[in-house]
Amino acid sequence: MHAPATPDPIRVFLLDDHEMVRRGVRDLLDGEPGIEVVGEAADRREALARAPALRPHVALLDVRLGSGSPEGDHEGIEVCRELRARMPELACLMLTSFDDDEALFDAIMAGAAGYVLKQINGSDLVNAVRTVAAGASLLDPGATARVMARVRGDEDPVPPELARLSPREREILELIGEGLTNGQIARRLYLAEKTVKNRISSLLGKLGVGRRVQAAVLAEKLRHRAMEHDGPG
Template identity: 45%
Template sequence: MKRLRILVVDDHEVVRLGIRLLLQGRPGFELVGEAENGAQAVALVERLRPDLVILDVRLPDGDGLEVCAEITRQHPEVQVLILTAYPDEEFLVRAIEAGAAGYVLKRAGSRELLQALEALARGEAILDPAVTRKLLEQFRRARAAHVEAFKDLTPRELQILVRIAEGKTNREIAEELFLTEKTVRNYVSIILDKLGLSNRVEAAAYALKHRIHDYVKEEPSGGSPGRS
């Protein structure tokens, strides 16, 4: 396994010391530097060019996830492992968006941290199981809410609502679905009534808010939609 050159960024000296002792004598790892804030981290990445940065979320001079984004933007070859005390799915999502290759909680044991580092050395992504479970549960709840949002609409009404969300006129909808404009207007009225909405703008906003394009899967020909 390639020797992984590591930079540790954390404002707590005891955390840096713990990681230093953990890596000491490990043949696959080399601790090349330590930083206690974001500015130091960015400068050391530029100077030392580590393979991996172990980065805390909370830093004295700002948001660690912004530092992560800056590092991955300037040096896409450098991996970032977020090591944090916060088991919050919002931080996990932001970390992924910032380009982090891994997310591990500080309460993880030495063995779990070493396993994460070894996985990253192999090019794998690592997410803490506890936070991942919370995130998946959040997605499941959101999915259930979206399904509930459209449960009273027929497949044809869903087809029309999709096109309302896309900003299409009654005429355009009628041409696509081989209907008359009057029929489309009737469908629009029924949709508004079922959803308790006042107009097409509200209907479009409602459809987009509840991610109708994820809920409705249509055939290329514009045939009947299926529910995913």
């Protein structure tokens, strides 16, 4: 009697200009059943030279290479674009230290399957790799819809209550309106819970309200306004 066939491991390629980050992610992923890190690179040139020959299923790519500030470039997103041009079946998971809406836009346009912050905990990163390897997207549908509207040039005017909020803060506000806790929002958006807490403090200040429940009431009003604008489905 033949032994049951074991599925092929998920082959992962890493790109990050910090050796300690690569080492930590490699140790994390290699310790998981069904995942194998097949290669790594520290810069764009190495990634484009090595990755295609290794035929990874998932490329875990640092958004910014050679920069430690939010103003740095998005070279990792260019690597995503170039690798997917050569390997359309490749799932690129963008990894960044900064919650940057412009980088999110660029990542979606480059064909990335997911976008997560480096503050993500280890088990969630493993789940993210498995999710994109299975062909699913980790990009928030609301963010994707905004990108498509931006491409078409038909974005609706932003209500004055939201004009001061970033797109990420608007997403968090919507989830507050749904009654989600900080921990639930963090898991939904693949953010660290501390990041969510800081974002909520920021959006409360921008909205001029002092309590979370006031933000939830505002979120509900905005949701009803959007439903009225869209009309019956």
